[in-house]
Amino acid sequence: MFDWPWPDSVLNGPADVSPDGTYNFGVNPPYDTETYALIAVCLALTIVGALLRVYVRIRVTKKVYIEDYLALFALVPYFTFIWSLIMYIQGGGLFVHQWNIKVGNMFDLAVYLFVFTIIDPIYAIPAKAAILLEWKRIFVPRRTRNRFYWGAWFLISLNSVFYFIATFFVVFANIPVAKNWDVLLPGSSPFNRKTIDIVATGINLTVDVLTFILPQPVIWSLKLTNSHKIGLTLMFSLGLLSVGAAAGRLYATVRTVFPWPNGGDTSYTVSCLWLWYLAELTTVNLVMAAPSVPRAVAGHSFLGRLLALVLSWTSVFSSKSRTAVSKTWPRTIGSAPSSRLHRIADEDGQAMGLADLEAMKGFQNSSYMDTTTTGLSSPTSIVKTVEVDQEEETASRRSLGPTHQRQHPWMGPV
Structure with missing residues (x-):
């Protein structure tokens, strides 16, 4: 796809040495259908959640806050990541061994891997700030500076500062920067790229865990029934999905062999990392959309009235089996519901x-x-x-x- 300034004898050779001496440059990624189905599900969940959030802000609350702009901005790197993942699949890299990929194609895949790396901070900084700012608005009364308030700002600052620093080390892990994908360029590698990525994903997991824990003491200190507390906990426990995906991403990062070409079978081992990162970004999108769902289906909203209409028709059809009983025994006799x-x-x-x-x-x-x-x-x-x-x-x-x-x-x- 890209024009690389190297002889065809180099670009058409295998990107790694086959352990058994056989090469198959025509092999296609073995899980194309399953991967595209997973991408479609993740896109659908993200788009529905984003539309519900927009609907609530425009038609229900009629107020827009800074976290809404941050959440909207985070969709740009998310869709860019989806594009880079699809291009990586079409380039023949997902779950395909590196010795079955030509050097020229591996250069192309390395470009998408670098895009993947740059997307991480551009997405994580606004997305997690949007989550914490909205939770602060929900749980912290106006003009109050409690532990939740300072905890939210601490996590926003930690996440933002860390990602700024980590991005600098990742971009300049190779000098010149183009050596990150064109490994044949002369230059140097002052930083160990894999060590940087492991530290980065570890801190990312720590921030996700602390973000999930932050609202739990507030929820369980409210003067609510246990059922209401459990309902609130479940709504905010979508963060557990994000924590699980972040843990899977850390595990995949440790297992991935890179940087190419010094590590080995990079194209195959990095495939799980792509999918875990897709899961993490999608679950973060769901966490951002979760507080808007109850308001979107509230009784006074259009979606709430539509849902009530559907449920009423369902109850009409289900009540036909009880018609004879209702004709003999009026529902209000012998009881006084209110x-x-x-x-x-x-x-x-x-x-x-x-x-x-x-x-x-x-x-x-x-x-x-x-x-x-x-x-x-x-x-x-x-x-x-x-x-x-x-x-x-x-x-x-x-x-x-x-x-x-x-x-x-x-x-x-x-």
């Missing part, structure tokens, strides 16, 4: 979280809230302007009237 519909919004026009909803219990009939018991802010400041609409379903209570007495004449009036 339901409440709450619509709570803050001054940003956003739905209040579970923590705020829990704090509102016991104060719905009051004209003020004691902020010292909720932990939302100081007792001298107003944090939330709340509207509460409550509807009480009284059909069951009315059903306990004359009809109930006629069916049970031995009972007195209620």
Whole structure:
């Protein structure tokens, strides 16, 4: 694909020595179908998550924050990585032994590997900053400087500074820089590339683990039921997928033989690293989109109404099997169920979280809230302007009237 300034006798030779002396330059990557299917799934999940986030910001909250721009920017290196992975596959490198690849093709693959390396910091810095900034907005009250606040900023700073430094060492691991892919150029290699990559992926895994741990103490300290706490934990536990993918990436980095041509079968051993990195980037995208999903399908949103319509049709079809029973025994006789519909919004026009909803219990009939018991802010400041609409379903209570007495004449009036 690229024009390399070397004789054809060099470019058409094998990129490595075959252990059994046989060469097959026409072999295709053996897992093309499975890899393309995996790429399609990852792209679909990323695009759906991004669209849900955009939908919530434009139609539901109608507010855009800096983390939204960072998350949107992170999609550029993500799609660039997808492109470089596809080009690497089409170049014949994924799970193909290096002695079955020509030197000229291996030069091409080395270019995509270098793009892979540069994409890492360009994606990781804005993506992880977007996650931590949004979590800080969720868990830290305004004008508050608590442990979560400082922990989030520490992780943002650590991740950003580290990646800036690591990128410098990776880019200048070979002098001149073009020697990173054109290994036949004269020059020097002042830094050990594999050592840099292992350290980089190790710190990346550490940041992911700390990011997952950060909100857990806050969630379990909220005055919520255990089921609500578990629900919040599960929503924010998507970070465990990212941690698992980062751990797999570290393992693949240790197992990868590079840099080419000194290491050996680079084209084959680096294939697992490509796939683990694809999984890591996709799971980070899901973590960025997770807080937007509940708001996107909330009852007052278009998607929420659409989902309710689908569920209502499902319930209509499923209730046909109970028609005879419902005709004989009215649903409201002998029971008094009640339901409440709450619509709570803050001054940003956003739905209040579970923590705020829990704090509102016991104060719905009051004209003020004691902020010292909720932990939302100081007792001298107003944090939330709340509207509460409550509807009480009284059909069951009315059903306990004359009809109930006629069916049970031995009972007195209620």
